Amino acid sequence: MSGAECESDMDCSGSDCGDAGYEDYYSTQPWDGEIDNDINFDKQKQDPEYAVYECLRVDEVERLLNENVEFLTTNLQITPSLAKLFLHAHEWDLQDILLKYQDNTSNIMIDSKIILSHSVDPLFNMKFLKGNLCSVCFLTFPTERFSTLNCGHSFCNDCWCAYFETQILQGVSTGIRCMANSCSILAPEDFVLSLLIKPIMRERYQQFVFRDYVKSHPQLRFCPGPNCQIVIRSKELRSKRVICSICKTVFCFRCGMDYHAPTDCDTIKKWLTKCADDSETANYISAHTKDCPKCHICIEKNGGCNHMQCYNCKHDFCWMCLGDWKTHGSEYYECSRYKENPNIAHESVHAQAREALKKYLHYYERWENHSKSLKLEEQTLEEIKLRIQKKVMNASGTWIDWQHLFEAASLLARCRYTLQYTYPYAYYMEAGPRKELFEYQQAQLEAEIENLSWKIERAETTDRGDLENQMDIAEKRRITLLKDFLEV
Template sequence: MSINDNDSDVEYSETEECGYDDYYNPCDDADSESMNQKKCDPEHFEFECLTVDQVDRLLNELVETLSSRLRLTPSLSKLLLHAHNWALDSVIKMYLEDSSQLLVQSKLKPDKIPVVKTLSKTLVCPICIIMLPKDVFCGIGCSHLFCKGCWNAYLETQVMHGVSTATECMGCSVMATEDFVLPLLATPQLKERYVRHAFSDYVRSHPELRFCPGPNCNIIIRAKENKGKRIVCSSCKTTFCFRCGSEYHAPTDCETIRHWLTKCADDSETANYISAHTKVCPKCQICIEKNGGCNHMQCYGCKHDFCWMCLGDWKTHGSEYYRCSRYEENPNVANESSHARAKEALKKYLHYFERWENHAKSLRLEEQTLQRIRERIQCKVMTGTDGTWIDWQCLLDAAALLARCRYTLQYTYPYAYYMDAGPRKELFEYQQAQLEAEIENLSWKVERAETTDRGDLGIQMDVCEKRRTTLLQDFLES
């Protein structure tokens, strides 16, 4: 790679570099063009990463407000807000209009409370069928009374099964508040478990909150809008979709990616044969193994350049890339037999699945390429003969950008698979093909970093990111 600029005396440590895993979390400069980038970035999304204590305070503030405004107990206020997705103003309005109806609809009050009159000092528990003193019986507020021993056994079972806010009376559907449950739990461990499960239920019912899905991560994300946008956890760096909590999948929407992943799981055995790592050179028929992310292949035997996906000649591939990524549907398939239609459907699915799977594999292979690049840079920097870490930063940035672009490209295939034919799909496939072509050019340059000119690499990076951004601006769900 031609890097002769030594225009900086700043020392650069390896720990500061943008790595492969940062393709959706690039290194940020403190005040670098942030406002302009936010306006232009179709993936920009306002969110904050909160701790458990911060969220607990947030929820308690809402509970205290409702409790003081309506003169309700905090435990009842919690369940009321939980039942109505923490919409404080809406709950207050409905309560003031008809408090009794709201409590009945929220399962916090029975529809009718029969009057039970008895002068006896003992009662028979309907669960254990034992006559006990009246003072060992209790109920949630409905007409159903059970002995504390049965309540304790029932509540312990509920807590051990992860049920907390959904705990109902043993005789009806009225919900039990934490003021009722906690005193009846026998051990501190059970009480702690109940509180933990209840907190999880509160977070999941709040439309602005979502747990980070990262392993052993306790961060909770808060966003004002419930959109399928990119979230990067500040603690574990996990990247995911805020709306559905799964891996980030732009430009494909949450419902579509769910259908796609289900279909891939169902049809995995059918698609197994396309998972092989080897193909035959279309010119000399030598078996070739793909060991890098780039789809521009060069046969080690005859030096023929071809496309890994369609096996077409790479020299003419630039003008035909649109056909490589696009699926050409049979216009007469509707008139064919059911067997022919099923065959065509499978052919269409395999076309998109193969490209989806190929880019997933390329991402993994490019991670290995990045590691090799780092090792080469480390060697050059340590010998002191070819620049410093800062001089090589552009190459690391290029590798991170390549991964970011390929990640987006991978998720364009489920989007295209479910699109209806028409001008919009044609535009999408055209932009998809242009992005794919530029990604392969960038991948080729990154894998051959020793001979790639720094300026040429920078131009290619800019083109790739503009292609990616344009596609997302036109097709990403707002």
């Protein structure tokens, strides 16, 4: 199933595009930017993940940046290179730059590292320039072979060029400073380009400068997809899901990482760092197989659903806690919740360390389990497609008659993805009533997801009305949790 592809010159809402792995998770419907405000408000109110953004090509971004440069150039009567220094230093806030420039021109030029707050030592250049001697290479050149920044430091053009090439090869562009020791003045773009000789270095410099400008702009973010040139623009720097219209990469606009609601950006960074450090321990302790709690035969999980049925004794149990599934509905809260040791503060350092590892493994195992379930359910979806294709070929209904199964699989993936990211959120939450409410909603969502997963895996024998009812319940649980705990 593939969604409708957005053109890159259109505005796209957060639920409007899909990627290779997500195009079945979220509906796709391009938005042309002329949406009615009332409709926009209603959609935002209903969907806590909704975001308004644009997918821009490089030439569109350049035009946007150049408009800002031209605005400052015209209003402040300065060169485009100086305007770019102002914009880069002040995160492209035009009004803030105008106010500061009108209030105190010297201060904003000092803050933007265009001029120094103090005079240059007159002996610095006098010692060398009397004989037209460059203080870097100690060679003599005619006066016209020297160039000077606003700080007053002067060097020969060959040394400037070699210095700039070295900086560019190291990936520095807008941050190139004066060669003089301890001088913080930045080299403007026109100054650098006037001294670079090799076309390849000029091109590389301009590419790096463009990337720096985009990174410094609060409304712009490069798509993290491999070799993708699309830039996402959003007027609000928030932790919202955005989807590239070209490569279909889904990511968080605020931090540029994989979308991670309801966990905030700082928390997910801490969690992923911890997982990278401790995952080997977790993998060692958490095996891929478990014994049936009734007949003790070894079982390997081959589907996304955590409702397991032993192929030997037909016992139904939970993969995570091994509890009897018949009574699991009432105990699901206990399955997903970590029970803190109330006396741990009085235990030894070693006991506290073991308890900390136990707590981490509890959340990590569930985080990793849902990640694996997502992959296994992708296989289930492919199997469903093959079965439906056979049914259609045998005149047992049409593709439209079986479309609800694809919608169910897409919803399941969306719900399980959200559920996966509830575990880092819960791991770092402080104990208290709010965490209890979160874990209750988390458990309710998990229960409905497993019910939906069980029914999808048995799609051919599941009543359509029952399946669609379960879809509705699961999505409502997900939306409720996000509305209550999504921090943007």
